[in-house]
Amino acid sequence: MIEEFTIHKSPEEWASIHSKMIDSGWDDFTLERQGDLTVWLTHHQKDEYRDNWNRLAGEYRPKVKAYVSVLAKEQGINADLASYLEWDLLHLYIESYFQKFDGAPLFYIKHTAKLYSKNEIPCGWEGVYPNGQIVCQ
Template structure:
């Protein structure tokens, strides 16, 4: 398994979160994207439907690990705790401050936390399962935007970003 600290240090800690929110999307991604207009739209789209899409995707990872690499999967909780601590003591502090200063709904913080944590888990288990959706979400964050929902029925449709 890969060390989540390395991934955090080399990838996540270097992201300039939200720096291009509201600007045109000048990057290409491995998923269709649709841009939303403003933070109000983000708050509306970060909802249970979006949560369910991301949960379904993460469940695919855990199911595959459980079925095929049970010994490695047994480390899930330990890796999760390490990843959560790295995030909490690192970038999530600045994200929390941004959310508060801009009077945004805390659901945005929770959504970002979920995405970052799951991207770290995809990285940790990438020797077993090819990283996927949440690693792609990390590229959206890295571009200065925020993924905030899904338009259409998964997996058809497009990722909503601001």
């Protein structure tokens, strides 16, 4: 999946993205979206959640970390911003597994996958979720 993304931004663009993520509370917002999925899974697919969430995270985390590490070195991304990117990309992978369940609240698949594939980085949400729209740069 991330192998398909060609992400390239200037140091100034990365600084702006990072600032927008901080100002918008992107970390809290995405933690809530991850929570939406885990709560749904515990109510609707408890065995799948129990058997696969940690396995998937363990499987994909090294791949995501390696990918973001290369981006960080090549494009001057600081460690804090790199952790935002790792979180987003890891959860995009995890959601790709759970998308087979109808009704699962899939924030990353629905809102971020296409952005990353177009070299756009999600960095906020305007409105009260699920209404509103994603902010990207």
